Amino acid sequence: MKRQTLENPSDTSLSRVDGAVKVTGRATYSAEYAVPELVHAVLVTSTIAKGSITTIESREAEAVPGVLAVISHLNAITVPGWPPKKQPAERMPVGTAFRVFYDPLIYFDGQPVAMVVAGTREQAVHAASLVRVTYQKETHQTHFEKNIHQSGIAQNVQRSKNSPFQDYERGDAGALANADVKIEAEYTIPTQHHQPLEPHAIIAIWEAEDKLTVYDKNQGVKSAQGQLAQAFKVPRENVQVVATYIGGAFGSGIRVWPHTMAAVMAAKQLKRPVKLVLGREQMFTSVGYRPYNKQKISIGAGKDGRLAGIIHEGTGQTSMYEEHLERTVLASRALYASPHVATRYRLLPLDVGTPTWMRGPGDATGTFALESAMDELAYALKMDPLEFRLKNYAESDPERNLPWSAKSLRECYELGAEKIGWKNRLREPRSVKRNGMLLGYGMASSLYGFHRHPSKARAVMHADGSVTVQSATMDIGPGTGTAMMRIVSKVLGLNAKKIRFELGHSALPDAPGQNGSSTIPSVGSAVHAACEALKGKLIGLAREMPRGTGQEWSGVVRNGQVLGSGDDKEGISYADILKHHHLNELEVTEESKSGAERDQYSMYSFGCHFVEVEVDPLTCEVRVTRVVTCADVGAIINYKTARSQSIGGIVGGIGMALMEHSAMDHRFGRYVTTDFAGYHIPVNADVPPIEVYYIDKPDMQANPIGSKGLGEIAIVGVAGAIANAVFHATGKRVRELPITPEKLI
């Protein structure tokens, strides 16, 4: 077992290959492509939450110099993949993706109702402010707390017996009732928005009647390609989606959103390339969010600290037209060896836009409740919270009754505890001050399911012995290309300088979108397979070449060479192999996917976070002053970029725990915190020293590279750990995020 740390002198990881391009402003993001004839679109959005449009007065806007069109449901082109419009318009049945400029119906505040297209963005913005829309209002329901009694089992879940979101129960329900110590508590997390710094943006170009290119900020070029091809009824290969650089997304780019469709429709209608960039305030209603949710946990244990049972109920917000499901209550089934566990998950449809996955979807939410409740129970038991978790350590998956493919959570706990100095803390809450501040320590566990999707990669060896590897995977920030180069470098024995990795283009070999922490496990395996195949071919070609008597080419590659076997280790370079065979290039494409191992093992990434906080006893401001995080995600491919992933997740968790909250005025059904002065995310001063450790032990059951996902578990559990530290510092248990001064005063 290797314990990777930054201080590890043997760390040979690569620096981000596109780092220099990014920090010097040379990376081209979606909105930045220079396209001739480009025109600019700006959305006009609804100011009511439910009802229908009665009139759209656009003459004044159309009169603004440079304006080409004001598009709305009154004059938008027909999208061939959408059903014919009904007269009069009818509300969409549940399960329908929102269709922009389709009919006059309003489903949520901030919904696009019109779009101005003009020669410059300034003209379009000005004209958009002149479009007057009138509405027939209907009573809307956006208030989660006031409507929670209306929640129910998702229709989608009712229909599918095998849905993981079905009610679940194992063991004897009586066990909890008879437990020595019991806790029952409710936890609330308000709506939170991804708000990556780069706003969502698209340039749509119809190259021909049936040929479309889009530069679009999204997390999956292949799925965007498929969705656009289907909507516009053109052959898939006629649609190309490009997203080479992405300035953060956190889940906001997983699907094709209405604004993307709007730009593509306008480009078709006007026969001009159209650019659309969302304004910051539009980012609150256009690209999803982490849904408002409420959870109830009943949890009990014997005096010996052994869990008797957990009942975890959760309700999440969704829109009236789509059911967004999250893993909110699922962690409780697998994280601890509790003999009795019951989970129930409900949805509450409201007059809001559809939520979407946001980093650690469901699990970040669910573990806030579960890990807070575990902490509460530990204090009630007068037991150390870490010791309590170790007592209930699940040696195998208690949900599926399968062995773990690998699990080193115990080592994570040990390492994290050692680094933060866990055993030195005084257990009593509100017992320690440092420089006048209340000091507290908290911890939480983290887990995230393993996702591996079929993926392809192509590897092309060039005449000079350099290699280009391609896959339609994405880089929304983790440094995908850098990690992939590391895999290529290892398999082919090549210096990084001789490797080029291409991603973010739908013409490349099939790969899943970047979500669910699946990129390294899926695409990494495909890249590994392609490089292994290429290596095999190179060795094969080498073996066809003459050698001295009794000598053979080995199966070993190093420094861009196939090595000789026996005493004479001298090798032959890849370039020479290609040259000898008169080859300009040598190409292989491989697909990689999971097999029967998925039914034999239960696969998760695991981890834990230890947090130190200071709370001002008078002003009740909470500041995180130190974080130690330790993860078991199998083999670490590239330590440096992995560490950045973990740091990013922790920072996201600090935001989730202490500040992020999209406040809505329910009288209007409208968000009011729609800029960065109102919607707080952590700034540098909020980010403490963060120490990142990995149990760098390959999980060879999971995939050929032994590596599992890291992106999500980096944030899963952080909010719980912080809330637990705040309790330790102040003696106050805050069960409603974010933890702002009013909750402690």
Next chain:
Amino acid sequence: MKPFPYLRPKTVAEAIGMAADDPGARYIAGGTNLIDLMKRGIASPTKLIDINHLPLKKIEHRYDRLRIGALALNSDVAIHKAVVTRQPLLAQALLAGASGQLRNMATIGGNLLQRTRCSYFYDLALPCNKRKPGTGCGAEGGINRTHAIFFAGNGFGGIEKSSCLAVHPSDMCVALTAVDTVVVVNGRDGERRIQMKDFLRLSTQQPELDTNLGPGELVTAIEVLDNAFAKHSHYLKVRDRASYAFALVSVAAALQMDGGRIWDARMALGGVAHKPWRYWAIDLMLRGQVPSEKLFREVAEHEMESAKATEQNAFKIKLTSNAIVAALKTAAGIS
């Protein structure tokens, strides 16, 4: 953003002339507030007068006062030697505001005249008496966690029903309100000198007015009078994150101490009213006293008796009280 003419005067007289007779004209200094307001359609100047070429950048100490030109940058003022030594409260308040980048652009004049951060004020789709008089106050009965707890008439028997619950967002103005400051303005009728305490307005029936600046008047400088508070002053800002956030509440506390006793005291509170809230009685309450946490707690609670919470900001009453205690402790140097 609506199209507008953009002018660049070279002298104060020229600038004032350009603004005369055009009530829609606006001066622009750093632009860190005005441009945002224009982008969101809240301000639509008929004419933009860029005053950055006017000779109003000087920071100097003359006779009994520190004179700071209206175009001096927040960042320059905050580290100016005369400011740091004579008026450390002002330096602290400036550094507590915004971010490094913004302070490098923001001017003293612009800081005085920055507008509220009430979210309803920023959203054209929502009602707001300040933006559009008579439409109603969106924050009343809405999202008002950060709104005012002190109103006109507070403490003088009876609170006027306010048509605006917004708070003034500036940190600098809180410090300037605590000590004696004069705002020097220039208009068609010549120079006027306005006491800081009278420069900003409490919200009355005309919430659209933040200040008592006349139409077309230009702020040319502020003058901070010398005082004996340098050794015992503290600006405390309570906020939702460690930096780069407007104050939930802030306290500018200034004490003059000798022989272990307090001989003079000033205080202004930020984030609690339509303008920085001067705690007038504090001098009476602290003069001659030996500092202690108990004393400071009494003093804090006394002022908070006249505070009035809205639906979501009751916590600010206790928070302000605590912040007063904390600021006074630091200023007095007791733990």
